[in-house]
Amino acid sequence: MDWIQNDHADRFSLLEHAGTALERACRAAIQRDGEAFLALAGGQTPLPLYAWLGAIDWAGRVLAVPTDDRCVPHAHPASNVGQLQATLGGNPQASVLALTSPEGGADDSLALARAAMAAHPQPFDLVLLGMGADGHFASLFAGAAGIEEALAPTTGTDVVAITPHPLPASAPWPRISLTLSRLLRAREIHLLATGEDKRAVLDACRASASAPYPLAALLHADAPAPIHIHWSP
Numbered sequence: 001m002d003w004i005q006n007d008h009a010d011r012f013s014l015l016e017h018a019g020t021a022l023e024r025a026c027r028a029a030i031q032r033d034g035e036a037f038l039a040l041a042g043g044q045t046p047l048p049l050y051a052w053l054g055a056i057d058w059a060g061r062v063l064a065v066p067t068d069d070r071c072v073p074h075a076h077p078a079s080n081v082g083q084l085q086a087t088l089g090g091n092p093q094a095s096v097l098a099l100t101s102p103e104g105g106a107d108d109s110l111a112l113a114r115a116a117m118a119a120h121p122q123p124f125d126l127v128l129l130g131m132g133a134d135g136h137f138a139s140l141f142a143g144a145a146g147i148e149e150a151l152a153p154t155t156g157t158d159v160v161a162i163t164p165h166p167l168p169a170s171a172p173w174p175r176i177s178l179t180l181s182r183l184l185r186a187r188e189i190h191l192l193a194t195g196e197d198k199r200a201v202l203d204a205c206r207a208s209a210s211a212p213y214p215l216a217a218l219l220h221a222d223a224p225a226p227i228h229i230h231w232s233p
Contacts, residue, residue, distance in 0.1 A: 002226040029125040030060035041130040042080035050087035065097040068139035068177035117158040124186040135213025139177035
């Protein structure tokens with residue numbers, strides 16, 4: 001896969017440029033199909049983008065799904081779908097597709113996520129990803145059981161249940177994640193990263209497809225669209 005590197009002076013500039021791409025993709029999709037279909041990362045970095053997205057008066061529908069989520073109740077502060085609902089829910093043109101059950105049960109969440117993605121097989125108009133300093137994206141963590149299937153670029157599986165190993169002390173829950181194969185079915189992919197530690201991982205993954213990070217599988221996958229990498233200190 002090709003990638004386009006965008007280095008920004010600071011986080012504000014990163015969010016401004018990513019927001020412009022997000023708005024452009026939504027408007028193009030709405031003009032073409034009447035609806036924009038987005039896969040959006042969790043975490044704190046992109047939240048200002050989602051609040052801004054929710055404030056726009058769209059001429060059509062915007063449907064967003066988390067790239068991954070923790071198996072917690074939607075009202076829990078760690079719920080990605082809860083954060084998306086809080087930032088987008090006030091916009092009548094925007095709606096959020098959950099990957100987890102309202103109560104957060106792992107088995108129920110996997111069944112719900114499979115049904116949700118089966119009902120929406122169309123390509124994403126834009127995928128927005130974050131990354132960790134350990135080289136994970138979505139909830140695709142090195143060493144997790146089932147990670148090989150989740151990172152296979154041509155699997156027919158759209159979602160997986162996955163548990164990081166070891167569990168992060170700050171987020172000790174099983175996860176539901178879109179697979180690499182599903183994320184690659186997109187017209188645009190944008191990756192946000194901040195800090196020198198993540199830049200070092202990015203550089204290692206770009207240099208070698210065999211780098212020991214899940215991110216390397218993303219950056220070297222065969223896909224129709226290049227990845228737009230947005231980095232700032």
